[in-house]
Amino acid sequence: MSSIWTGVSGLLTYSQGIATTGNNLANVNTVGYKSSRMLFADMISTMAGGTSDGSQIGTGVQVGSIALQTEVGSLQDASNSTDLAITGERGYFVVKDAANDKTYYTRAGDFNFDKNGNLMSATGCNVQGWAVDQDAILKAKRNNVILSEVPTTGTVTDITIKDFTIDPQATGTMEVVTNLDSQSSVGELDATDPYFTMFKNYDATNDTPVADSDYQATIKIYDSNGVAHTATVYYSKTSDNSGKEYWEYMVTVPPEEDGSATTSGTTKAGVLMVGTLTFSAQGVLENQTAFTPNGSDPTSLSNWTQASLTSSGVPEFSATFKSASNGSALPSQTIAFKTGLSATDGSWNSGSAANAGAIGTNAALNIGYNPSSTLNAVYCTTNYATSSYTQTSSQDGYAKGEMTATNVDENGVIWGSFTNGQTKALYVLALADFTNPTDLYRNGNNLLSPTTESGKATVGRANSGVFDSIAGNTLESSNVDMASEMVNLIINQRAFQANSKVVTTAESLMETALQIKK
Template sequence: MMRSLWAGVSGLQAHQVAMDVEGNNIANVNTAGFKYSRVNFSDLLSQTSQIATAPQGELGGQNPTQVGLGTQVSSITKIFKQGSVETTDKNTDLAIQNDGFFVVSPDGGKTDKFTRNGDFVFDADGNFVDSNGYIVQGWLQDTDTKQIDTNAPIQNITIDPGMTTPANPTSSVTIKANLNSGPSVTNKSLIYQLDSTGANTDGNKEVAAGAPSALDVGTLFDETGTSLALKDGDNFSLIFDNGTPVTTTFTYGTGAGDFQTTEDLRSQIQAAISAQSTGATATVNSSGKFEITNPTGGSSLQVSVVAGSQNNQNLLDIMSPLQGTIPADGSTKITQSLYSATHSSSIDIYDSLGTKHTLQTNFRKISQDSSNSTWEMVISVPDPGEISTLAPKNYLATQITFNSDGSLATPSSLSINYTGNNGSTGNQTISLQMGTSNQFDGMTSFDATSSTTNLTQDGYTGGNLTGIKIDETGTLIGSFSNGRSFGLAQVAMASFANNQGLESVGNGTYIQTSNSGDPIIGQANTGTRGSVQASSLEMSNVDLSRSLTQLIVVQRGFQANSKTITTSDQMLQTLLQLKS
């Protein structure tokens, strides 16, 4: 009978512990990151009054006769079930989805604690801390490489609230554009005849347009943007008559005596009129027109424009205004305007001081054959900047070619040395990346409107830190007043072989034990570690409906055990009454 008393006492004690645990669960129903606990019971050693016997002949075996001695709390298990995630209005609040713990330290990383409560803030010194003042551990950006090395040891995450980023001089410009190869263009410019100094006939520097001194006439367009579409052998004739008619035929092609470029045609016209009138000149004027001038003292010229044996009506229409008389009094005759296919784009680049300069690229189609097309490319910067050792020093001309399928042929890149002449570091090397040769990942030349689809550069001016946001990998991304964003630090996460083996030390934190295993430190979203959700907190995983139901179960268990004691007491009282 005494055994039942002590069994009841053990039941009361065990259920008292269960009540304490459930009370703690309910008390922390609104504690961020809290994980509820469950009490597990087990029976005590039973008293054996008769051992088990094996079957003997015709007599069957007998089971042991045992009386249990009560119950005990065998373990209290922490349940690391995912809590619901609540969105907050604080961008430094972090919630973990799935497994893992944040790492915090109260002593600069000498000892680590682990938590699921991501209620973090920056203190006055820029330390990233939890509500206990423990500093969150992770990795910082390397000031030299600007990268975050997650293979390095973790340390305090501290970000200077007055952080600035220095200017980064441009080292690379990437351009992706299409230069129209078709028979009709919308982007076009007048052609010019340049002299050896780079000046056109009206004396203006034609730097921005980048026109070469000779253009393939077969690549030119009329004022409607329609290609002349010349083929080898296309020709026309000019008849000059100053008393004796002389016919000169001009044939487009690459053969001896043929013209191909604007300079070829101009010089052939010049030779023809010089033979008819002393001092007469043929030029290409600033309006993109061939111009014949007959000065005073020469011979009056009667000009006829005649279709050739292999007529090209477009070319004939261009030249037809030369028809008529040019008196020897300084009078002129001019053709219709000729245009070339062009395209321009510009981008701001930065020097070592963070000063912004405009880098302009201008393209003009200058030749085309059956295998490729060639465009003049002029790169220019505003004064007093320099990119060339030759005068004028603020522009550099080169050529870019394309294959017959529209892919880039050469070059794939071009380097320039920029000097701003404003106190910044000189000879700043800038690489202009135009794509991969024989590929379509950069510059192309298709039958489509000329357009720039992507133009980027890697420079920027200096800036001050204006805000921080955190991504799902736990990277703290700083936004600066210059419009740039950089990863400044990354929050470390820990996982354990046995989460239930961790020891709770209050304030929402845990420490490792011999049964939790060592922490495996790494990035979020790697290994068994979950992802990080910013502006969110993980709520307590306490289920009130379960906890309240468990209270009833524990209460009834406690009451039942108390009945065991009172009933045993009544039986003892009855026994004592036998003597009286």
């Protein structure tokens, strides 16, 4: 009688094995599907009758375990920029079902934005991540701080782009790095203030306010409305003294666009900053002064006082532009002016001139920074014996833009590209990892959830810690090996047939036993 149940256990177990194999084969084209592996175990054995050595007879077979196989499926190119794949085994996308407010995990990265700007999985779940801290990025950029990763703010949340535009950003930093030809000759200088001759000759009422510069560099900067203004930095050689060269510089905008209550309407309209540059005999920029108007008569150099410095030791000025729509003054904006030289102590030399008028004819007063605290950037203004030219120029303002595309980098950062040429980090995808992912629970729709055996989810960022990187425009295929599954199917089929034979044989034996009784 027991032999019948032994055979039946085989029929039941191998039918489940065939079902497992069939499910794997059915999902051979399912994105991100992880195959299952069934392991068999014997059932409790009984003592063999009529023996004295403890011999046992087995009573059949049962399912030992069905484990999720975590090997990475092949990665296939995809046309959608939000089709994503995790390049290794460590990591699962985090999604949330709004219907039941439950969090699930998946390897299927076939995501897309819906009409409301939500990044959704193909099964209708919200993809999770962190919002990018835009203020931290802007602060780091303006202080020359290189971030090791895109900063985020808040907790893991739905990835939702509510506004597909980027607001205009007023310029907060402008960098103009030049080479000023050391072979330039010194022109006629002002007798009282030779180091500010160009400024004293500047006249906003003339068609060409500056007529005596040796070189000029232009750059577009933006006001708070996103309107571009052309800023021009003028340079003029003032002296070659004891092996050092001194140059005057002046940062300006068109006089008619100057809305400052101090300079607008005067002969100095459009002048934002004046100062001097000191070069060594080797053509290296070794010091700098910078002065901005203090609110009094801008035609007097004594009213141009030392500019404030950023925390990284770069001088800054205040710019007030007129509105393009009605000509009224816009809110003033502070702009840091970078030449490539900065003060590591973030302060001016205690012995430097407090205002531009105090320098007079004394070359020694052109020392603005503490000589022991200066830092030359990789790209820094120079004074070599070659034609003057602009090495590099940049600024951080821009006009309003419309989003044209998104892409995801290897670190899981979702970037937006805009019509104004800007790119902006929007969100950082969240990934999860488990101590024992083979025991994750399948919920259907490519969704997995943790169990006691799998352990709780550990959430982190792609390409950091234990987490693997993310490939954009890519999907992970099923990791089902069709050849292996076909072999398993044949083996399970043969085992099922053999166990059915056990049942029919046992039945025949029972019939024979019944015939003996008759």
